[in-house]
Amino acid sequence: EMQLLESGGGLVQPGESLRLSCATSGFTFTNYAMNWVRQAPGKGLEWVSGISGSAVNTFYADSVQGRFIISRDNSRNTLHLQMNSLRAEDTALYYCAKANDYWSFDLWGRGTQVTVSS
């Protein structure tokens, strides 16, 4: 069974850092682009960042460009998101999502909560 399990969320102060992880299983990790999608409280979905299967290409939403770094460890089938200079508006539930061959998100984790507050 294919699974994604996020971890690493928590409560931090503005300006601090946090590193999210997503453990994957049940599929050939290196074959697929992986992504982070977030959802602020009571709001819709926002794509945050993505990385190609080979890790050669990384992409970011304008809202996090220069502050977040996505990476993947293909030997451990794990996705990461390093979040620096966190702001209150980064408060959200962060989902890990697998992209399929048709550029849609066909597998989602349960999410990890990030709260940025003083």
Next chain:
Amino acid sequence: DIQMTQSPSSLSASVGDRVTITCRASQSISPFLNWYQQPPGKAPKLLIYTVSTLQSGVPSRFSGSGSGTDFTLTISSLQPEDVGTYYCQQGYITLAWTFGQGTKVEIK
């Protein structure tokens, strides 16, 4: 960025009703339009990809159509388990994806 606009923002319908949700893109994105369902308190789930292809395991009462900039998600006979928020998403620009603002579906 490509902007995605859904309508309505919410709807209330009776069990067995036919429900239609529309999604408009700010530029042509065919065929890279996807639909998701998010039940209350749960993670999103892929329903339809590339406009009209049903994801494995999704009931046949769900269907998608459209082209260019205008797309539609239809639930042919609304069921209680269909309650939740529905999102469209464009996959036209690789790894610069955007979602619609969502349509909340409730049972009357």
